[in-house]
Amino acid sequence: MSRVKSGLLKSLSAEDRDWLSQRFGRSVFFDEPLGTHTSFGVGGPASALVKALTVKGLSDLVQWTGEKNLPYFVLGKGTNLLVRDGGISGVVIRLSGDFKLMEEEAANDGVLIRAGAGVMLAKLCSYAVKKGLEGLNFGVGIPGTVGGAILMNAGTHEGCVADSIREVRIMDNLGTEKRLAAEEIAWGYRTMDHGLESKPGKPVIATGGSFLTKPADPEALQKQAKKHFERRKATQPQGVRSAGSFFKNPPGGPSAGALIDKAGLKGKAIGGAMVSPVHANWIVNTGKATASEILALMELVQEEVLNKHGVSLEPEVKIVGT
Numbered sequence: 089m090s091r092v093k094s095g096l097l098k099s100l101s102a103e104d105r106d107w108l109s110q111r112f113g114r115s116v117f118f119d120e121p122l123g124t125h126t127s128f129g130v131g132g133p134a135s136a137l138v139k140a141l142t143v144k145g146l147s148d149l150v151q152w153t154g155e156k157n158l159p160y161f162v163l164g165k166g167t168n169l170l171v172r173d174g175g176i177s178g179v180v181i182r183l184s185g186d187f188k189l190m191e192e193e194a195a196n197d198g199v200l201i202r203a204g205a206g207v208m209l210a211k212l213c214s215y216a217v218k219k220g221l222e223g224l225n226f227g228v229g230i231p232g233t234v235g236g237a238i239l240m241n242a243g244t245h246e247g248c249v250a251d252s253i254r255e256v257r258i259m260d261n262l263g264t265e266k267r268l269a270a271e272e273i274a275w276g277y278r279t280m281d282h283g284l285e286s287k288p289g290k291p292v293i294a295t296g297g298s299f300l301t302k303p304a305d306p307e308a309l310q311k312q313a314k315k316h317f318e319r320r321k322a323t324q325p326q327g328v329r330s331a332g333s334f335f336k337n338p339p340g341g342p343s344a345g346a347l348i349d350k351a352g353l354k355g356k357a358i359g360g361a362m363v364s365p366v367h368a369n370w371i372v373n374t375g376k377a378t379a380s381e382i383l384a385l386m387e388l389v390q391e392e393v394l395n396k397h398g399v400s401l402e403p404e405v406k407i408v409g410t
């Protein structure tokens with residue numbers, strides 16, 4: 089197939105397909121449409137989508153892509169992703185199997201929960217709530233995986249990953265797994281910087297994290313979680329295809345949603361993409377949107393907000409593919 093240089097999606101060579109099929113068997117899918125793997129429901133195919141089930145399998149895959157000079161991309165649950173209509177050239181990796189395990193461990197200052205990057209964040213957080221362990225309540229309603237949440241430093245105004253994570257397990261782009269203490273990482277608003285070499289086509293992979301929780305009253309935690317859910321239900325669009333908030337809130341100013349709303353853009357549509365009438369910072373796929381329509385609407389919103397309020401909105405959603 090064309091290597092990193094080409095912008096066009098190409099299928100893998102027969103030799104590359106053979107290697108992947110032999111090594112990963114039924115966990116490899118060729119020319120896999122990514123619309124079915126993203127919450128927006130849009131996006132072209134990946135040359136191959138591979139489910140890595142073990143650290144060894146993941147490491148072999150990363151090393152092989154290195155030898156072949158093939159790009160790879162890590163897909164979590166696809167809830168913060170806009171994949172362009174041309175798809176992703178190269179190998180899209182999804183963490184499954186062993187990466188879906190969770191375990192508890194007593195620590196001096198509380199209880200550590202170790203979760204693989206493939207565990208759903210909401211599952212980890214509800215587990216903690218049920219067990220009467222405080223520290224992860226912020227994430228009960230956030231979709232996506234632990235790996236995606238670590239990379240995005242996902243959170244709400246009630247807290248974020250950085251507040252409770254103590255250690256991140258990471259695989260570098262040569263296939264070696266390392267442990268980083270949370271203090272070695274620069275955490276920001278929906279960002280984290282691990283300081284390791286990472287570039288498009290050869291990113292670092294989060295393989296898991298350990299979160300510190302403290303014993304607390306389970307009933308009080310459950311009440312808090314319920315309130316949190318109800319607030320989300322009352323303020324966020326329900327049952328729509330989206331990636332949640334599309335733009336980051338600008339520092340120190342009105343929220344992105346308030347700026348878009350004041351610019352009169354609620355309900356604005358291009359093709360099947362629409363600025364949600366419920367929450368202006370959500371772009372939704374009303375049924376048959378393409379990634380190009382969502383991108384065109386994104387640009388229109390950026391332009392209008394810049395003209396009306398002088399503020400540049402930066403997408404929180406990761407835009408990938410060709």
Ligand SMILES: Cc1cc2nc3c(=O)[nH]c(=O)nc-3n(C[C@H](O)[C@H](O)[C@H](O)COP(=O)(O)OP(=O)(O)OC[C@H]3O[C@@H](n4cnc5c(N)ncnc54)[C@H](O)[C@@H]3O)c2cc1C
Nearest residue numbers: 164165166167168232233235236237242243293294331332
């Ligand atoms: C309805 C809805 C509500 C939402 N509400 C919130 C909210 O309240 N707060 C919030 O912060 N976010 C929210 N989001 C956005 C999204 O859920 C989070 O950003 C989530 O953490 C993304 O996880 P994911 O597994 O889906 O990642 P993906 O969307 O699959 O990937 C996101 C990025 O992380 C990278 N990535 C994923 N996994 C790994 C890994 N293991 N190693 C390396 N890189 C990886 C991907 O390459 C990509 O760049 C919402 C989304 C939706 C659809």
